[in-house]
Amino acid sequence: MARIEGFRVRNYKALRDVTLGRLWNQRNEEPLSPLTAVIGRNGVGKSTLFDSFGFLSDCLRLGVEEACDARGRGGFERIRSQGVTEPIEFNIYYKEDNLYPDL
Ligand SMILES: Nc1ncnc2c1ncn2[C@@H]1O[C@H](COP(=O)(O)OP(=O)(O)OP(=O)(O)O)[C@@H](O)[C@H]1O
Numbered sequence: 001m002a003r004i005e006g007f008r009v010r011n012y013k014a015l016r017d018v019t020l021g022r023l024w025n026q027r028n029e030e031p032l033s034p035l036t037a038v039i040g041r042n043g044v045g046k047s048t049l050f051d052s053f054g055f056l057s058d059c060l061r062l063g064v065e066e067a068c069d070a071r072g073r074g075g076f077e078r079i080r081s082q083g084v085t086e087p088i089e090f091n092i093y094y095k096e097d098n099l100y101p102d103l
């Protein structure tokens, strides 16, 4: 089974640059644990963080253009962080257990 150790979102709505856990070049940081609680004041981007996983999933399932419009997201210019001209960017660092059990 794959386990996500880290996730980075850039320029997705209110999330300008957010990293959870550790990425491939941060091996000394703590990885995400199996249970993660997200706490923060109203409007800080908690729901957006969860939707970023949904958006990524929709991108892979439906294609990027359709994902931008799906679930009332309203298109690319609505979901890219306001005032930003850089692309929306996601990094996922995950480990697959037991890929080659016979080796
Ligand atoms: N394209 C965008 N660029 C920048 N900020 C955006 C963009 N789209 C939405 N936002 C902002 O994101 C915020 C809403 O984020 P979100 O709904 O994820 O917050 P939340 O932490 O879940 O809040 P609550 O506790 O009220 O549920 C709003 O402040 C809104 O202005």
Ligand SMILES: [Mg+2]
Binding pocket: 046, 047, 048
């Ligand atoms: Mg919310």
